[in-house]
Amino acid sequence: MKSQIDALRQLTHELLYLGMDGEPIYADRFHQLNSEVYSQAEALYGENTENDEEEATLCITLLKAYSATIYNHGDKEEKVQELLNRSWEVLGKLPDSLLKCQLLVACYGETLDEELAEYAHKIMSGWDGLLTAEQQNVSDELQNVENDSYLHANTEL
Template sequence: MNDLLSCALELQHLAHELMYLGMDGAPIYSDDFSRLNKDVLIKSDSLFLSKGLNIEEEANLCLALLMGYNATIYDNGDKEQKKQVVLDRISDVLKQLPASLLKVRLLTYCYGEVYEESMVQEAHAVIDSWDKTILTIEQKEIIEGLRNIEDNPYPFEEI
């Protein structure tokens, strides 16, 4: 595994940890919360200008960046612009990426940003092709995540 992919996967892990901090019932300490937020922003910013060597590496990098910028509470004033750049990159990636767990993860996280119906339909088409009797933990997690976004659209918006 190369350095860029390792960094992208590490950012995905940290962003996931930050997004679900305290969900296991463990207490959340402000210094840990602050440190993790800062780490996620620094790693996101350090990877922002990087490009993957192939479509899967680019997909993992884009997923990591979107997760990172969504997870952190910190913003140097350009977080929304960076998220839009990442979303544009993901749009190009999705056209080339074969049906896979990675594609469903990208579609799910993008759908949570833009609520474009075609994304959720494509994600469900891939999920429907999976053997439901032998789903991996990651597949189960993304199915649940997609269901949560569909059931609770626009969670931070006033409608």
């Protein structure tokens, strides 16, 4: 299952960052990536994992995939809610770690629950020295979600 999760993570990343390198976005590639991400997410959604770490990784990947794709066969919100429920279950079992921080940030991106962001910041505060690429990525992702949630909060006034 790890290879399937990794493949979906890679495709989702490509979809999320399509065009960010200055290259033009072609409709056929955009459509293809959306279709592939949605199809792979649907295939992995019902899979059972072997341990808490794999469950956390699957939840992170699926939350990002469903968020990235434009497709919805009428049940995406229900699936995202179920993934959030699965995430809540596994969060309590994980030690404070990069993986737990990634899951907190993925859940925060869906719920904007400030407690999740605060906990992620608490974990990050324990990272000393130079950050690894993965630590920097999750830190940047949290900052982006916080900035976006701030903008949404101020436009609703």
